[in-house]
Amino acid sequence: MIDEQLLDAWFNKKSKSKKLFYWGLFSTCIISISLLLFFLLENNDQEPTFYENKVIQYLLEEQGYKEADITLLEERGTVGSLPPRYVIVVFQNEPYVEYTYYAHSQVKQASYHITDDKYVDFTEADLKNIDPGGFIK
Numbered sequence: 001m002i003d004e005q006l007l008d009a010w011f012n013k014k015s016k017s018k019k020l021f022y023w024g025l026f027s028t029c030i031i032s033i034s035l036l037l038f039f040l041l042e043n044n045d046q047e048p049t050f051y052e053n054k055v056i057q058y059l060l061e062e063q064g065y066k067e068a069d070i071t072l073l074e075e076r077g078t079v080g081s082l083p084p085r086y087v088i089v090v091f092q093n094e095p096y097v098e099y100t101y102y103a104h105s106q107v108k109q110a111s112y113h114i115t116d117d118k119y120v121d122f123t124e125a126d127l128k129n130i131d132p133g134g135f136i137k
Helices: 004-041 050-062
Strands: 070-076 086-091 094-103 107-114
Touching: 050 070, 050 086, 050 094, 050 107
Parallel strands: none
Antiparallel strands: 070 086, 086 094, 094 107
């Protein structure tokens, strides 16, 4: 006959190994999903994003700028912010001003920010790259 203590020990051992198996499977899934999300959300490549492309097309084709006129073109935004994404543009002739563009339905210059304290007294009349079709009035 089979010893009941031996049988109980075997079943308990089996259930512990199952728990260990499922714990390992769960941990592997969590780590895999975390890595996948990290690589999907991290924009390491230097290819322009959708909004950056819209803004650069607008500046080059509709506003008549040349690529050499643009020092910085960078998409920014935070998850959950409204509007969620915007593009910062710095022009070569005004390296101390960051212009903000929204490019959701159509491209619009929304605001500017003077980054150098020497130019903090500048008014909109002093700025060279104000877009008359934008939101800045």
